[in-house]
Amino acid sequence: MDPPISHARPTRFSDRAALRAAVEAWRRQGESVVLVPTMGALHAGHLALVAHAKAIGRRAVVSIFVNPTQFGPSEDFARYPRDVAADLDRLAETGADAAWTPEIDTMYPPDFSTRIEVAGLTEGLCGAVRPGHFAGVATVVTKLLNQVRPDIALFGEKDFQQLQVIRRAVRDLDLGVEIRGVPTIREADGLALSSRNRYLDAAERAVAPRLHAVLARIAAALRAGAAAGPLLAEGVAELTAAGFGPVQYLEVRDAETLAPLERVEGPARVLAAAYLGRTRLIDNVAV
Ligand code: AMP
Numbered sequence: 432m433d434p435p436i437s438h439a440r441p442t443r444f445s446d447r448a449a450l451r452a453a454v455e456a457w458r459r460q461g462e463s464v465v466l467v468p469t470m471g472a473l474h475a476g477h478l479a480l481v482a483h484a485k486a487i488g489r490r491a492v493v494s495i496f497v498n499p500t501q502f503g504p505s506e507d508f509a510r511y512p513r514d515v516a517a518d519l520d521r522l523a524e525t526g527a528d529a530a531w532t533p534e535i536d537t538m539y540p541p542d543f544s545t546r547i548e549v550a551g552l553t554e555g556l557c558g559a560v561r562p563g564h565f566a567g568v569a570t571v572v573t574k575l576l577n578q579v580r581p582d583i584a585l586f587g588e589k590d591f592q593q594l595q596v597i598r599r600a601v602r603d604l605d606l607g608v609e610i611r612g613v614p615t616i617r618e619a620d621g622l623a624l625s626s627r628n629r630y631l632d633a634a635e636r637a638v639a640p641r642l643h644a645v646l647a648r649i650a651a652a653l654r655a656g657a658a659a660g661p662l663l664a665e666g667v668a669e670l671t672a673a674g675f676g677p678v679q680y681l682e683v684r685d686a687e688t689l690a691p692l693e694r695v696e697g698p699a700r701v702l703a704a705a706y707l708g709r710t711r712l713i714d715n716v717a718v
Contacts, residue, residue: 438523438524438525438526439523440519440520440522440523441493441519441522441523441527441528441529441530442528442529442530443515443519443529443530443532444529444530444531444532445532445533445534445537447533447537447578450492450529450531450578450579451578451580453529454490454492454529454579454580454581457489457490457528458580462488462489462490463487463488463489463490463582463583464488464489464490464491464492464579464580464581464582464583465484465485465487465488465490465491465492465581465582465583465584465585466484466491466492466493466494466575466576466579466581466583466584466585466608467480467481467484467491467492467493467494467527467584467585468494468496468571468572468575468584468586469493469494469495470495470496470497470498470511470626471495471496471497471512471513471514471515471518471626472511472512472513472514472518472626472629473495473517473518473521473522473626474624474625474626474628475616475624476587476589476615476616476623476624476625477493478521478522478524478525479613479616480585480586480587480613481493481522481525481526481527482525483585483613484527484583484585485525485526485527487583487611488582488583490528490529491525491526491527491528491529492527492528492529492530492531492579492581493522493527493529493530493531494530494531494532494533494575494579495515495518495530495531495532496531496532496533496538496571496575497511497513498538498567498568498571499535499539499567500539500563500566500567500570500571501563501564501565501567501568501571502564502567503561503562503563503564506561507627507630511626512626512629515530515532518530531575531578531579533578538571538574545570546566546570547566547569547570547573547600547604548566548569549565549566549569549596549599549600549603552565552592552595552596552599552688552689553565553566553592553596555680555682555684555689555691556592556680556682556684556689556702556704557592557593557704557713558592559680560679560680560704565592565593565596568593568596568597569596569597569600572584572597572600573600573604573606576601576606576608577606580608581608582608582609583608583609583610583611584597584608584609584610584611585611585612585613586610586611586612586613587612587613587615587616588612588613588614588615588715589615589616589623589624589625589713589714589715590713591700591702591715592689592702594610594612595687595689597610598610615714615715617643618640620640621640621643621644621647622636622639622640622642622643623643623712623713623714625712625713627710627711627712628710628712630708630709630710631707631708631710632708635674635707635708635710638673638674638675638707639707639712641669641670641673641675642670642675642703642705642707642712642714643714643716645666645669645670645681645703646666646701646702646703646714646715646716647716648666649662649663649666649681649683649701650701650716650717650718653683653694653695653699653701653718654695654718656694658693658694659683659692659693659694659695660693663681663682663683666681666703667681670703670705674707675705675706675707676705676706677705677706678703678704678705678706679703679704679705679706679711680702680703680704681701681702681703681705682701682702682703683695683699683700683701683702683718684699684700684702685697685698685699686698686699686700686717695718698717698718699717699718700715700716700717700718701715701716701718702714702715703715
């Protein structure tokens with residue numbers, strides 16, 4: 432058997448001009464550049480995005496920035512896990528070429544005044560319960576795309592509404608980058624990997640996979656022709672009985688427009704957000 436491939440840690444950049452020079456040098460040599468934006472606390476889901484980046488492009492840049500503007504005032508910005516050294520170690524396994532770790536002042540100088548709002552797509556689901564969240568996401572992702580200027584940027588289907596919002600912003604604003612989604616990486620019991628899973632205690636962790644189980648069962652019933660309403664009501668009741676609460680939403684939406692659906696004919700998604708103790712979990716599955 433071949434020995435495992437070992438890589439060096441990616442080169443870390445915190446200076447915009449140095450990052451830009453490195454990316455431009457690659458591009459001059461005809462090398463394609465793929466960006467994977469993250470908030471760090473990297474897990475196997477993030478690493479799958481980086482592996483995908485290396486499979487489809489020559490150079491992979493991973494940005495690590497915990498973006499304050501996408502957190503609400505009562506959300507977990509202050510306690511969000513941060514360990515860049517561990518993240519860089521983890522990235523060494525993937526062959527990522529560069530880690531872009533901008534300082535807060537680089538991203539948001541004191542008189543920062545611009546915001547990108549994507550109407551419509553952001554009105555329901557997470558947008559309804561996290562006001563301002565997607566404006567924060569769209570704005571920071573636009574900045575990251577302009578800083579790195581990749582050919583392609585990858586986003587997880589785990590954050591499905593985010594993926595659609597970014598696709599729309601990139602199209603509307605002619606940002607000139609290809610956006611691709613990558614399927615959700617899960618634990619063996621179905622729980623979607625998330626940096627927030629580490630907030631779960633042992634009892635919560637045991638209950639957490641029910642979220643995916645409920646979504647998968649609803650998707651199967653919809654595929655068989657069932658109507659959404661009763662399935663969703665049962666699903667909320669099951670999650671509540673299992674210990675989730677509040678269930679912020681459990682919905683069936685068109686996979687592209689995110690319009691609500693009662694019956695499924697084309698590509699659709701079942702999506703949910705629910706608290707388990709103090710931890711907010713989101714997940715979605717394709718129908
Ligand atoms: P985050 O650090 O949570 O902002 O996530 C960075 C990127 O990784 C986003 O595009 C997420 O959708 C993606 N991601 C997070 N968790 C997973 C997962 N379990 N599987 C696939 N992609 C993921």
